[in-house]
Amino acid sequence: MCFACRDSSSNKGKNDCQVNTKRMEELHTKLFHEYGNNTDVFMKAFKDDPYVQNCSALANHSYCCIEEFKGGGSIKAYIRTCCDGTTWSFDTNKLKLLKHIQTNNDSLCQHNTESLTTTCVRMCRGNFCNGPTSAANNLRTYETLTLFSFIFFCMFFCKHDN
Secondary structure, eight states, X not given: OEEOEEEOOOSTTSXXXXXXXXXXXXXXXXXXXXXXXXXXXXXXXXXXXTTEEOGGGSTTOOEEEEEEEEETTEEEEEEEEEEOSSOOSXXXXXXXXXXXOOSSSEEEEEEETTTTEEEEEEEEOSXXXXXXXXXXXXXXXXXXXXXXXXXXXXXXXXXXXX
């Protein structure tokens, strides 16, 4: 299961897939905290959500990907989707380096001298790995660090009655 969205601009308000990730963070949080990472139950509840893409419904598309096209100092296209690691929305005969992307958490970019664009591909395996992680995960890390800081503080500075 991957995030799915597309936009074709660097302009504020027209780059939702890149910048406005609040809904993606909410979905990530729900999957892990409310659905216990049970993707079958989650997919039944969110099958119509435009940001959720069921990769198992697509033959051999078992990876999450991001394709990004830049040119003239701006984003021309930004795509989050499921992928198979070999079929892309660009011509791999012209961008041969991108044929060699690794299947787990790899990123590759190649510049096309004819069109003066740069194409980047990111590929990963795991639910929603092609989007932001939930803010709840960061909160738990912060809470753990705060607890350890308090324990260490007390170990060194709290008075002990012995």
